[in-house]
Amino acid sequence: MKNSEINFKITLDENHIPEKIEWQAEDSGEKELKECKSIMLSLWDKKERNTLRIDLWTKEMLIDEMKHFYYQSILTMGDAYERATSDKELADEIRNLGKKMGEKIRNELFK
Numbered sequence: 001m002k003n004s005e006i007n008f009k010i011t012l013d014e015n016h017i018p019e020k021i022e023w024q025a026e027d028s029g030e031k032e033l034k035e036c037k038s039i040m041l042s043l044w045d046k047k048e049r050n051t052l053r054i055d056l057w058t059k060e061m062l063i064d065e066m067k068h069f070y071y072q073s074i075l076t077m078g079d080a081y082e083r084a085t086s087d088k089e090l091a092d093e094i095r096n097l098g099k100k101m102g103e104k105i106r107n108e109l110f111k
Contacts, residue, residue, distance in 0.1 A: 009033060010056060018058045037061040038069055067105045074098035 004026050011020035022033035038057035045052055057066065075098035082091030 008039065013059075018056050021056060021058055037065065040073060064105075064109065067108075071098055071102045071105055074101060 006025045007023065009020075009022040010018050011022075013019050021036050021039060023036060023039070024030065024033045038061055039054065041054040043052040043054075044050075061069075075095055078091045078094035078098060081094055082088055085091075
């Protein structure tokens with residue numbers, strides 16, 4: 001059996017707002033921490049049968065970047081949902097929601 005770790009290092013300001021988010025995954029082949037502006041982490045609590053979430057973003061993340069981040073996340077959730085459940089119909093609905101969201105974001109940018 002193999003163990004693998006994914007580590008996050010969050011630097012907070014005096015008000016506990018993230019200033020810097022770094023991550024490193026053992027299996028990525030990279031030894032250095034990589035910087036990112038936002039993370040969304042969902043965990044399934046086996047005992048409570050409930051989802052736990054950690055959503056963090058840095059002060060420097062722009063609203064347009066956040067919108068794009070959510071748009072891409074929803075699209076990839078559709079893909080992951082299909083791989084996990086083989087339910088293509090609902091996966092397509094999730095992806096369609098993402099596509100509609102992307103169109104609205106694009107329209108906002110080019111007004």
